[in-house]
Amino acid sequence: MDGQQIGRSSRVLVAGATGYLGSRIVARLKSRGYWVRVLVRRPEQAAALAVADDIFVAQVTEPESLAGICDGVGTLYSTLGITRQRDGVGYRQVDYGGNVALLREAERSGVQRFAYVSVLHGPELRSRVRLAAAKEEFVDELRASPIPSTVIRPTAYFSDMAAFLDMARKGTVFVIGDGSRQMNPVSGEDLAVACVEGVESGAGELEVGGPDVLSHNDIVHLAFDTACRKPRMLRIPTWAAAGIGGALARTTPERVYGPVQFFLSVMTRDMVAPAHGTDHLGKFFAGRPAS
Ligand SMILES: NC(=O)c1ccc[n+]([C@@H]2O[C@H](COP(=O)([O-])OP(=O)(O)OC[C@H]3O[C@@H](n4cnc5c(N)ncnc54)[C@H](OP(=O)(O)O)[C@@H]3O)[C@@H](O)[C@H]2O)c1
Numbered sequence: 001m002d003g004q005q006i007g008r009s010s011r012v013l014v015a016g017a018t019g020y021l022g023s024r025i026v027a028r029l030k031s032r033g034y035w036v037r038v039l040v041r042r043p044e045q046a047a048a049l050a051v052a053d054d055i056f057v058a059q060v061t062e063p064e065s066l067a068g069i070c071d072g073v074g075t076l077y078s079t080l081g082i083t084r085q086r087d088g089v090g091y092r093q094v095d096y097g098g099n100v101a102l103l104r105e106a107e108r109s110g111v112q113r114f115a116y117v118s119v120l121h122g123p124e125l126r127s128r129v130r131l132a133a134a135k136e137e138f139v140d141e142l143r144a145s146p147i148p149s150t151v152i153r154p155t156a157y158f159s160d161m162a163a164f165l166d167m168a169r170k171g172t173v174f175v176i177g178d179g180s181r182q183m184n185p186v187s188g189e190d191l192a193v194a195c196v197e198g199v200e201s202g203a204g205e206l207e208v209g210g211p212d213v214l215s216h217n218d219i220v221h222l223a224f225d226t227a228c229r230k231p232r233m234l235r236i237p238t239w240a241a242a243g244i245g246g247a248l249a250r251t252t253p254e255r256v257y258g259p260v261q262f263f264l265s266v267m268t269r270d271m272v273a274p275a276h277g278t279d280h281l282g283k284f285f286a287g288r289p290a291s
């Protein structure tokens with residue numbers, strides 16, 4: 001490796017840096033001594049990323065605005081994707097198209113590794129879940145690229161488990177099926193550590209869950225314990241949930257049915273991945289202020 005390549009390997013770009021996971025990857029990289037550039041779409045988002053060394057303002061849906069974003073960068077981490085629909089663009093434009101635009105820039109600039117966050121069981125979910133389809137189509141592009149890649153497939157994040165706590169605080173939690181399905185949700189901090197370790201070790205693919213395997217019933221009881229309320233659950237039969245999902249897919253636009261379809265598909269199967277980290281959901285719940 002020549003001097004330029006050695007310097008380059010310590011320089012990183014994070015796309016999705018304003019989000020739950022991306023911001024924690026930035027913090028982890030900084031604590032490990034990396035030089036970090038972040039992509040934001042609005043200049044005012046820079047204030048929340050003061051720890052970054054360089055801010056690049058661009059729109060992933062306008063590929064020409066990304067010109068030069070990877071110059072001098074050794075590794076690109078992308079957590080870019082739609083989790084809350086609010087911009088009027090779809091998974092195809094952002095989770096697929098936005099990441100393809102970044103990949104083309106990475107190829108042009110000679111990036112040494114592209115790390116991408118998809119979802120656990122993405123290859124199985126892609127045939128029936130629009131979000132998983134867009135993500136896995138991007139994984140196909142990534143695998144076809146000459147750039148070495150790390151594909152990270154996490155379970156649910158603690159940030160999403162907060163919905164159970166919010167419902168418990170209001171008095172009733174909806175549960176799909178009998179609540180016996182299991183998952184091992186992971187904190188953003190533990191997942192960020194796993195992502196950076198995976199990239200540094202050159203892993204091609206990495207499934208990541210948290211340290212505790214919990215049934216949906218366990219999570220609901222934890223939420224009610226934290227809320228200091230008597231458990232009250234409204235159980236939706238799996239067949240009824242599937243019916244609601246199917247009806248929404250036929251009658252509503254992607255921005256409505258897309259998140260519901262993803263939620264239903266992960267709540268009607270086990271989502272357990274190899275355990276990483278030490279953070280427990282109970283502590284996360286206890287530290288979450290009431291909304
Ligand atoms: N949450 C989970 O349980 C879970 C589980 C498995 C996989 N994942 C995947 O992990 C990734 C990160 O999740 P997260 O919870 O960190 O998501 P998040 O907090 O919603 O962050 C998403 C990032 O993508 C950016 N983004 C979204 N729409 C955009 C658009 N139209 N144009 C430009 N940027 C856009 C956001 O930018 P702004 O801040 O500007 O909106 C943000 O930086 C996602 O791809 C998600 O699908 C999530």
